[in-house]
Amino acid sequence: MAFLDNSGDIILDAVLTDAGRERLARGDGSFKITKFALGDDEINYELYDINDSRGSAFYDLEILQTPVLEAFTNNTSTMKSQLITITRTNVLYLPVILYNSTTGAEFGGDDTLAAGTLAVIADANTSASSFGNLSGGAYVDAANPGDGRVLVFNQGLNTTAISTSTSIPVDLYESQYTIEMDNRLLSLTDASGLAKTPSFIDDDSIASYSVSGTPFVEDESKSTSADIPIAGPRGSQLTFGLQSSIDVMSSIYLFETLGAEVGAAPVFYFIDTNIRVTGQTTGYKIDLPVRLLKFKQLTP
Secondary structure, three states: OOOEEEEEEEEOOOOOOOOHHHHOHHHOOOOOOOOOOOOOOOHHHOOOOOOOOOOOHHOOOOHHOOOOOOOOOOOOOOOEEEEEOOOOOOOOOOOOOOOOOOOOOOOOOOOOOOOOOEEEEHHHHOOOHHHHHHOOOOOOOOOOOOOOOOOEEEEOOOOOOOOOOOEEEEEHHOOOOEEEEOOOEEEEEOOOOOOOOOOEEOOOOEEEEEOOOOOEEOOOOOOOOOOOOOOOOOEEEEEEEEEOOOHHHHHHHHHHHEEEEEEOOOEEEEEEEEEEEOOOOOEEEEEEEEEEEEEHHHHH
């Protein structure tokens, strides 16, 4: 949905996403809009210029003249910065979500991975290869999701201005998360390897999972542990595992279609993708870049 200012007439341009069209097509009267969110993805607030010599009326002129995006249906490309309403007037910091590479799987950074990228093993044959020597053991084994290598995210106020012993306000606490990933490649599990059913899979094969409570979400608001990357008051902790799809484990088709090869000895097929985590209270999003790796069996 978008507001379009056509020099006098304000036009409300609304379209349905893939999920909206699918639910409307049921025709059973269950399609009802009960909530909505607003976003300002196209606005760059750094354009606010308090040094404009023409006066205060021009401080935000460039922002007001920014073209507004028309509505489009791709749910992965819109609403990355949702607006939220907080009635309190004493809010100085908004919460963030950070990936925890201390408690969860570590990031890689060598000739197979870019820095800040998480390696994901595609199949058992790759687990048995010399992958660990290349990446220092920093990986998630999606062929064996119950092995304890998990992804961990922490939520809270990332500031040293407030002590970690201070409780995070209730209206800034994330108790439920949405996790999105490419369903052709990966699926979600809990830390023990038990598979989770997606809430929805769109026409781009992006699966959305909605999780809350154990075993996925734990309360860390009282924790002062140095292993948590949040510098100030802590909120919840999200933990989950990954499992390779059948196509990824049994075939190289997707790797040849969507990916490439890396390494010299050994050689790996790889596909780069993202896993997105969204807090459902504040709408804060974080994208985690991952590289799915499959050992290339060379013929003697």
